[in-house]
Amino acid sequence: MPKGERLAIIGESGAGKSTLLHLLGGLDRADSGSVRYFGTQQIELSELNEQELSDFRNRHLGFVWQNPSLLPEFTALENVMMPLLIRGVAPDIAAGMARERLSEVGLKARAGHRAGELSGGEQQRVALARALVTNPKVLLADEPTGSLDYRTSESIFALLHEVHQAHALTSVFVTHNLSFAARCDRVLNLNKGTLHVQNSLSETDATRLNGGTYV
Secondary structure, three states: OOOOOEEEEEOOOOOOHHHHHHHHOOOOOOOOOOOEEOHHHOEEHHHOOHHHHHHHHHHHEEEEEOOOOOOOOOEHHHHHHHHHHHHOOOHHHHHHHHHHHHHHOOOHHHOOOEHHHOOHHHHHHHHHHHHHOOOOOEEEEEOOOOOOOHHHHHHHHHHHHHHHHHOOOEEEEEOOOHHHHHOOOEEEEEEOOEEEEOOOOOHHHOOOHHHOOOO
8 A cells, every 4th residue: 555545445334344444453463464564664563462563553553433432531632642641651741742633623622521522523533633643654544424424524524634634644444435435545345355446436326336235
């Protein structure tokens, strides 16, 4: 996958899209094959022990899930700080970096609010800020707007593209939204365990591509 690419992965429900993303993110280990990062500085995930793998994820990868999974007892600011605190960054420095990311996603004024006080779209923006706060090289997003309404989804899609460019990311988006997929640089369709290049998309027939249902 070329550096700086925006790749969309589509496929029927149950095809294994989320599993593939977990493998790419080092959250699951493959039974065979390999997952390598960074070209000439090649890092093979299967060769890392659990601590090394955890450190690799913390320093190089950002994750956004359909469920933002914010810690309800903490504020938006504290949730965004968490990856940095895990890394051992001093709290005052972590707070400053977290505020910058919250401001970037348009939530500067909501930094002191807990998850239950935020809308679904705001929670997803906090999750994106959390993913970006460690300055990752790769962003992995699994159905990032799957639980949001159309208008909110569009704003999150736009924000994902903005941060992709602003942070010089390489991004992999698992999505059933073909309109969003069509805006990416390349689209792959996961079918029966194999990735196929998807050359064209019909935004008006998103639930029937290749006879499948995208839910």
